[in-house]
Amino acid sequence: AQTVTQSQPEMSVQEAETVTLSCTYDTSESNYYLFWYKQPPSRQMILVIRQEAYKQQNATENRFSVNFQKAAKSFSLKISDSQLGDTAMYFCAFMKPSYSGAGSYQLTFGKGTKLSVIP
């Protein structure tokens, strides 16, 4: 079974600064997907960024980028130019594709990192 570990329960960052959230995972699979989701106080889960394991290039989405280290099984999220609206819980998630055609494409989540952006 896959596990996802987020070792930082809480973090804070000054507005306009850069912060990095850590995530490690454990799997024996060679092909999989990794995600970062954001959960603001409204509690809706919002996709931030995704990474395919077969791609060496790190994914970027505007101010959000990842550092994907496949051998180390590490998937960190960097937020540049932090904004007050970035205050939220951030969840790292792992997905193993199903090849049977009827699989669940199940997401396994870490326990989250609570990020506070300080004005």
Place this chain on the structure above:
Amino acid sequence: SQTIHQWPATLVQPVGSPLSLECTVEGTSNPNLYWYRQAAGRGLQLLFYSVGIGQISSEVPQNLSASRPQDRQFILSSKKLLLSDSGFYLCAWRTPLAYQETQYFGPGTRLLVL
């Protein structure tokens, strides 16, 4: 564009009462649907998933059940709620197309069992 709805947004129920939470998706056909539960201060736990009408798979044994009576409708039910059923319930969908693995979540239902 696709949208996902959940209702009610908030629910307070006594122990032993029944439960019915509804999730509907618009703008897509034959989606894969998921029910997750998030207990206070914890990550998400997958409860059920469905790849089609009437097809339900359970990931965690519990007193909850799920049904999919229509293509874009997913219902979470219980005959008798327990205190431990309190939590935040999220429905999610993904397109069944290959290489489209991302799951998109609804706004959630906050359930408090007293």
